[in-house]
Structures are given as C-alpha cells and as structure tokens.
Amino acid sequence: MVKQHVFASTREAIVGRKLPPGTKLTEDVIAAAFNCGRGPVRWALARLQDEGLVTLVPNRGAFVAEPAPDEAKHLFGARRILEGGVVRHLCRRLPDEAWDCLVECIEAEDHAHQNGNEAAALRLSGDFHLLMARLTSNPVVEAMLRELVSRTILAIAVHQRAGTSGCRTHEHRRLLALMRAGDADEAVREMDNHLGALEAGLDLSTKRKAAPDLRAVLQAAAATTRSGPAGG
Amino acid sequence: MVKQHVFASTREAIVGRKLPPGTKLTEDVIAAAFNCGRGPVRWALARLQDEGLVTLVPNRGAFVAEPAPDEAKHLFGARRILEGGVVRHLCRRLPDEAWDCLVECIEAEDHAHQNGNEAAALRLSGDFHLLMARLTSNPVVEAMLRELVSRTILAIAVHQRAGTSGCRTHEHRRLLALMRAGDADEAVREMDNHLGALEAGLDLSTKRKAAPDLRAVLQAAAATTRSGPAGG
DNA sequence: CGGCTGAAGATTGTGCACAAAAAAGCGCCG
DNA sequence: CGGCGCTTTTTTGTGCACAATCTTCAGCCG
Secondary structure (H helix, E strand, C coil), X not given: CHHHHHHHHHHHHHHCCCCCCCCEECHHHXXXXXXXXXXXXXXXXXXXXXXXXXXXXXXXXXXXXXXXXXXXXXXXXXXXXXXXXXXXXXXXXXXXXXXXXXXXXXXXXXXXXXXXXXXHHHHHHHHHHHHHHHCCCCHHHHHHHHHHHHHHHHHHHHHECCCCCCCCHHHHHHHHXXXXXXXXXXXXXXXXXXXXXXXXXXXXXXXXXHHHHHHHHHHHHHHHHCCCXXXX | CHHHHHHHHHHHHHHCCCCCCCCEECHHHXXXXXXXXXXXXXXXXXXXXXXXXXXXXXXXXXXXXXXXHHXXXXXXXXXXXXXXXXHHHHCCCCCHHHHHHHHHHHHHHHHXXXXXXXXXXXXXXXXXXHHHHHCCCCHHHHHHHHHHHHHHXXXXXXXXXXXXXXXXXXXXXXXXXXXXXXXXXXXXXXXXXXXXXXXXXXXXXXXXXXXXXXXXXXXXXXXXXXXXXXXC
16 A cells, blocks of 8 residues: 555654654655655645644645644643543553563663664653553554654654753653552652653743744635735 | 535534444545545545544445444543543633533533434533533644544444433533532542443443454455455 | 736646456356 | 356546646836
C-alpha cells in the first residue's frame, strides 16, 4: 500500500524534526519524492491533518503545523487531564514486567542525554509517556495520547527556549516510584508538576507572534465575509 | 467546499442513526448522492476513519464502524479516564452561566425523554457530556471527547439491549450538584458510576459474535501470510 | 513616487479513466 | 449431488487532465 507508506514516512519526518514546523508541503513535491501520484499524498495529508500535525489551508496547501501559544497551552492542559487519569489508573497494580519496561525506557533516555543527543532524548521522553498509556491496555487511550505527544513535540519545536532540555529523567523516576508505591494523589501531582515544568520551558508569549497571526486573521475574515477586496 | 459538506453530512447521518453500523459505504453511491466525483468522498471517508466512525478495509471498501465488545469496553474506559479528569477540572469553579447551560441541557434531555424520543434523548445526553468538555475552555479536550462520544453512540447502537435507555437525567443532575458543590472525589465517582451504568446497559458478550469475527480473522491471516489460496 | 488594476504563474480542488484486487456467480469434474 | 477452479463483475487504488482560486508581479494612473 502506497498511501500508508507516504503517511508513515511523512509523519516520521515531522515528528523526527526533519521537517520543521511551517514547512510547505507541496503535493507535487511529495508525490515526486515517493514516485506516485497526488492521490496517496492527499490521503496521507488528510490523515496528518486529523492528527493535528499539518495545517491544510483551502486553496493554499498543506504546512507542517505551528501550534500557536494558546494551542500549546491547550495541549498541555489536555495532557494534564488525560495523563492524570492514566497515572491514577496505573497506580493500582501492574505486573513487574511493566515496571521493568518503564525503567528500561528511562535508562534509554538517560543514555541519550549522556550522549548529548537531545532529539533522541525528547523522543524517548515521549515514548515514556506513551508507554504509560500503553500499559493501561486501552488502545483508545494510547491513540489519544500518541496524538497529544506528537503535537506536543511540534509545540516544543516551535516555542522551545535555548538551553532547555525536555523531560528530566529524575522526574520520570520519581513519578515511577510514586506510582509503584500506589500513592495516586501524589503521583498525579508529580505528573502535573512534570508537565508544568515542560510547559515552563517554553516561551509562550502571545504577543510576539502578532504579525503572522494578523495575516491569518485577515484571511479568516475575508473567508467569512466573502465580500472583501479579493473580488475582481 | 464540497469535501466538508460530504464529510459533515455523512458524519451526521452516522451519528444520527440514519446509517446503521455495518452499512457498506460505496464510494460511487455517495458520490452520486452528492453529485460529485469520488475525490471528495475519499477525503471524507479518510476523516471519518480517523474519527473511528467508519472502518476502511483495503480493497474492500468503507463500512460504518461496528465497535467490537472489546472496543466498546475500551471506549468506556477511555471516557472514565478523560471525563474523570474533566469533572475534576470543572469542580474548582465555573461562572453561573455555565451551570445554567448545563441545567438547560438536562432539561432538554428530560423533555425528549417525556416525548418518548429516545434517539434525541441519547443525542442530548451526549451533548451534555460534550458541553462539560467545552466548559473546560480547551478545544483539544473537547475534540477528544467529541470523538469518544460519537463512537460511544455507535457502540450503543450495536450492543444496546432492548428496553434500556441512555443516560438517566437524574444521574446528570446529581453529577451537576456534586460538581457545583466542589466535591471532586465524589463527583468523579458519580461520573464513574454513570458511565458504568451506561456500559452495563449493553450486552458485551464476546462470544456471541464469533461468526463474523471468524471471517475477519481469516481475512487478516490471509493478508498476513500472503501465500494462501487467494493466489492464482 | 505610491497605490491600484490587470495578467501570468503556481497550486490546490475536482472529475474521469485505467489497472488491480477481491467477491460473486457459474460451469466442470469427481 | 458436492467441491473446486475459472470467469465475470463490482469496487477500490492510482494516475492524469482540466478548472477555480490564490499569489505574485509588472504596468499604469493619480
């Protein structure tokens, strides 16, 4: 199946930071890159849009999504709600193999940090959160969090301050210990703080991006009224 | 835009019970119904698939999703986690207008129940849950729950027992009172019980659907090995 | 010299045609 | 009469062409 190949590869390129936010995704270019027509590309782009990874402007084209500051805040807010529930769900009991999996994931992240590979560390950090969702044995929850983590990576790529790393592994370790101990309330609070620290590492000033927002607003206004200066 | 029209109308037809689960969604038929080519139809189907409302089998076509018993359980589990977080988030404080909105929604649901319009009541019940998500002022949370509610409606349509109605409004009222009182733990518990009652109203026996599952399993096995009797 | 109008270029939206794969129906052989 | 293989038919997967729209830019007028 060509469609899924285009979708998976493009998604991997976006999440793996190969395609920075704001990159124009011209259909012909992608079609040429995969040696296929525009049909599969359009299918993949539609899926990517649903995941919030690309923005599809009518008659303008597709772009790698640039989460606005407000959207980034909403993303973190949603993760607080969802992952709080996940943590509370996991606190009850879990087989030892599950805990080992989480420990292994943290160690891999530590290893990436030591090698100075920040991109891999950020990716592993996301994998840790995703692994927790997987441990709920609920594919629906897992899918929701996967989408949230992907978009969070995008938001971090856009608004990341210089010198700030992703998830600190010691926070992950503490969270793990709290969950293993069964202290639900404290574990949820730790997750809240953890996500708060992640959000605090970003620069979410809403005024700095006034110029591009202005253009978007004008476009939206013109599209709404349909009676502006665009007509001949 | 034709695409969005096809998408919105088809979605409305599925959620509104006009298209029962399992219905074959032939592209040509939909294209003819909307007087357009198959392009917009494919786009709409891709979006619908991402929302979990249709199942898209390769080289077979699109069908209105029939959530399996396991998937239905996962749906309710995800809603427990997500809506539990929503309730906890809303417990803090909310303007009076918000509470009025919720009361109004409950009364509309009551009205539908009195008129014997069960389909509308189920729809209003979903709107109540959706309204709570909207009151978080978080579009991401709202979108996630909208998808979950839609799929839940589908699951109910498939597995509903005879004589069981949807959300009881008095449970909604009690939940509302608890949230307004600020009793987070008790409100979350009420939400849990409420969703549990909804799930209990379904017949989620996994063995009864052995026959159709068998065919799906055989198809999957054939697709995996690629060396079955299908080849010529 | 600035702003506006017009055309040209580029890109997406849509429809149509062909190919491939699966399903169904049918004939044939045991 | 039942099971198997082939053929036909239906439907999706893909590519290509045309039209609509937006952007850009050159030329013109005030």
